[in-house]
Amino acid sequence: MKGDWKSRGFSTRAIHAGQAPDPSTGSVTVPIYATSTYVHDELGVHKGFEYARVQNPTRFALEANLAALEGGATGHAFASGMSAIAALLTLVRSGEHVVFSRNVYGGTYRFLTQVLDRYDVRSSWVDSTDLGNIRAALQPETRMIYVETPTNPMMEVTDIAGAAALARERGLLLAVDNTFMSPYFQRPLEHGADVVVHSTTKFLNGHSDSIGGALIAKSAAHGEWFDFVQKSQGAILSPFDSFLVLRGIKTLGVRMERHETNGRALAAHLARHPKVLRVLYPGLPEHPAHALQQRQAGGFGALITFDLGSYEAARSFLNRVEVMSLAESLGGVETLTSHPASMTHASVPPDKRAELGITDGLVRISAGIEDLADLLADVDQALDGI
Numbered sequence: 001m002k003g004d005w006k007s008r009g010f011s012t013r014a015i016h017a018g019q020a021p022d023p024s025t026g027s028v029t030v031p032i033y034a035t036s037t038y039v040h041d042e043l044g045v046h047k048g049f050e051y052a053r054v055q056n057p058t059r060f061a062l063e064a065n066l067a068a069l070e071g072g073a074t075g076h077a078f079a080s081g082m083s084a085i086a087a088l089l090t091l092v093r094s095g096e097h098v099v100f101s102r103n104v105y106g107g108t109y110r111f112l113t114q115v116l117d118r119y120d121v122r123s124s125w126v127d128s129t130d131l132g133n134i135r136a137a138l139q140p141e142t143r144m145i146y147v148e149t150p151t152n153p154m155m156e157v158t159d160i161a162g163a164a165a166l167a168r169e170r171g172l173l174l175a176v177d178n179t180f181m182s183p184y185f186q187r188p189l190e191h192g193a194d195v196v197v198h199s200t201t202k203f204l205n206g207h208s209d210s211i212g213g214a215l216i217a218k219s220a221a222h223g224e225w226f227d228f229v230q231k232s233q234g235a236i237l238s239p240f241d242s243f244l245v246l247r248g249i250k251t252l253g254v255r256m257e258r259h260e261t262n263g264r265a266l267a268a269h270l271a272r273h274p275k276v277l278r279v280l281y282p283g284l285p286e287h288p289a290h291a292l293q294q295r296q297a298g299g300f301g302a303l304i305t306f307d308l309g310s311y312e313a314a315r316s317f318l319n320r321v322e323v324m325s326l327a328e329s330l331g332g333v334e335t336l337t338s339h340p341a342s343m344t345h346a347s348v349p350p351d352k353r354a355e356l357g358i359t360d361g362l363v364r365i366s367a368g369i370e371d372l373a374d375l376l377a378d379v380d381q382a383l384d385g386i
Contacts, residue, residue: 005017005068006068010069010183010184010253011252011253011254013065013068013069014065014069014249014250014252014253015250017064017065017068017069018030018060018061018062018063018064018065018067018068019061019065019246029243029247030057030058030061030243030246031057031058032058032239032240032242032243033052033056033057033058033239034239034240035052035056036051036052037050037051037052038050038051038052038055052239053230053231053234053236054230054231056236056239056242058239058242058243058246059077059236059237059238059239059242061242061246062075062077062237062242062245062246062249063075063076063077063214065246065249066183066198066204066214066216067216069183069184069187069249069252070178070183070187070188070189070196070216071187071189071190072189072196072216072217072218072223073217073218073219073220073222073223074216074217074220074222074223074224074226074227075214075215075216075217076214076215076216076217076223076226076227076230077200077212077213077214077236077237077242077245078212078213078214078215078230078235078236078237079211079212079213079235079236079237079238079241080199080201080211080212080213080235081105081107081179081197081198081199081200081201081202081211081212081213082107082108082111082213083213083233083235084197084198084199084213084214084215085107085108085111085177085197085213086111086233086235087215087226087229087230087233087235088175088195088197088215089111089112089116089121089144090225090229091143091144091173091222091225092121092143092144093121093143094119094120094121095120095122095141096121096122096141096142096143096144097121097122097123097124097139097141097142097143098112098121098122098123098124098142098143098144098145098146099123099124099126099128099134099137099138099142099144099145099146100112100123100124100125100126100128100146100147101125101126101127101128101146101147101148101149101151101156101158102125102126102127102128102355102356103148103151103152103153103154103156103356104146104148104151104152104177105148105152105177105199105344106344106345106346106347106348107347108148108177109125109347109348109352110347110348122139122141124137124139127156128147128149128156128158128163129156129157129158129159129288129289131159131162131163131166134163134166135166138170138172142170142172143172143173144172144173144174144175145163145166145167145172145173145174145175146174146175146176146177147160147163147174147175147176147177148176148177148179148180149176149177149181149186150180150181150282150289150293150301150303152180152303152330152340152344152364153280153303153305153340153344153345153358153362153364154280154305154356154357154358155280155281155282155287155303155304155305156289157282157289157292157293159292159296160174160176160188160191160192160193160296161191161192161296163192163193164191164192164193165192167192167194168192173194173195174192174193174194174195175193175194175195175196175197176188176193176195176196176197177196177197177198178196178197178198179197179198179199179202179203179331180202180203180301180303180330180331181297181299181301182198182202182203182204182252182256183196183252184203184252184253184256184298184299185256185260185297185298185299185300185301186296186297186298186299189216189218191296193218194217194218194219194222195215195216195217195218195222196215196216197213197214197215198213198214198215198216199212199213200212200213200214200237200245201213201329201331202329202330202331202332203252203255203256203259203302203330203331204245204248204249204252204331205244205245205248205249205331206248206251206252206255206331206332206333207244207247207248207332207333208329208332208333208334209244210241210244210245210248211241212237212241212242212245213237214237255333255369256299256302258369259301259302259367259368259369260283260299260300260301260302260367261372262302262335262367262368262369262370262372262375263281263283263300263301263302263303263304263365263367264281264283264300265372265376266304266365266367266372266375266376266379267279267281267283267284267304268284269376269379270304270306270379271284273379273383275308275313275383275386276306276307276308276383277306277307277308277309277361278306278307279304279305279306279307280304280305280306281300281303281304281305282300282301283299283300283301302330302331302366302367302368303330303364303365303366303367304364304365304367305340305362305363305364305365306362306363306365307359307361307362307363308361308362308363308386309361310360310361311341311360311361313361313386314339314360314361314362314363315339316382316385316386317337317363317382317383317385317386318337318338318339318363318382320381320382320385321337321378321379321382322378322381322382323335323370323374323375323377323378324336324337324365324375324378324379324382325337326338328343328344329366330364330366331366332366332368333368333369334368334370335365335366335367335368335370335375336365336366336368337363337364337365337366338363338364338366339362339363339364340358340362340364341353341358341359341360341362342360344364345358
């Protein structure tokens with residue numbers, strides 16, 4: 001039936017789900033509804049829209065699209081990835097406890113340890129690649145297990161189905177940050193997760209021109225709570241940013257294929273280079289979670305971390321790249337490089353970084369969709385300068 005996209009292919013859903021032609025004009029693109037309020041037909045009678053913090057048609061289209069892509073009951077879009085994570089953690093009450101993957105995004109670590117800690121939301125940080133570590137960290141007050149897989153920047157992979165089984169056994173929630181894989185390659189709800197987290201800033205938007213975040217819930221009940229949190233906290237995604245993410249998602253399938261093609265080739269090239277000490281990328285057969293990633297995802301993604309042995313070597317490489325750009329963030333069409341220890345994970349204390357293996361010699365590449373030959377040549381000339 002027209003408009004029912006659940007049985008359609010991924011890219012068909014990406015282009016059409018939640019995005020019916022505009023009824024007044026037939027526009028194939030969802031309009032940007034840049035309004036703060038809506039006129040009522042009469043007192044107590046309106047068209048389902050009252051105030052734009054609560055309802056906006058452009059944002060609703062994106063939220064429906066995200067739910068369709070991840071296979072969730074509801075989708076909710078927020079002003080940033082961190083505001084989405086903050087909304088998710090409102091499911092946890094004061095005095096309750098969350099078990100986290102030890103190598104989550106540095107901002108998540110900062111929010112828990114420096115903000116929510118003030119409100120007695122307790123946390124444990126474990127190597128979630130071993131489900132036994134998650135089990136050992138559970139407490140009577142544990143409410144949620146939160147995993148990022150693969151992690152940034154250490155590319156650690158967690159067994160989502162295994163973590164989901166453990167969560168169900170204890171009556172807990174499982175949340176999965178799926179930013180780096182995108183729903184094109186990995187759909188955690190299909191493996192038993194309860195909520196999926198995204199920074200829409202990254203691969204979903206894909207063009208480095210929007211900041212945003214999203215939560216996709218398996219259950220309508222959690223979706224109703226996220227509705228209430230959006231209304232109450234107000235950290236919603238703007239109509240223009242919703243439009244930009246919808247625009248980006250239309251090409252998500254073709255972009256992710258090219259991102260990964262370039263990523264796999266770059267990882268293999270770096271692994272053969274004599275100046276590179278090690279490469280962390282699940283797509284390499286020697287990665288300890290290579291087989292697990294193959295089982296639970298449709299690809300390996302575009303994030304590559306490699307060790308040049310020292311800060312000086314990393315600095316030389318990063319300052320010499322020409323096609324690639326040294327910048328925060330990832331997931332854009334352009335290839336971005338970064339120094340995790342001083343950029344994405346600068347908020348993590350040095351002793352904690354050392355424990356995680358985030359050394360000063362680590363460099364991270366987010367492979368873009370440029371011509372592969374140019375990226376390989378750029379890597380070689382930058383490494384030649386070390």
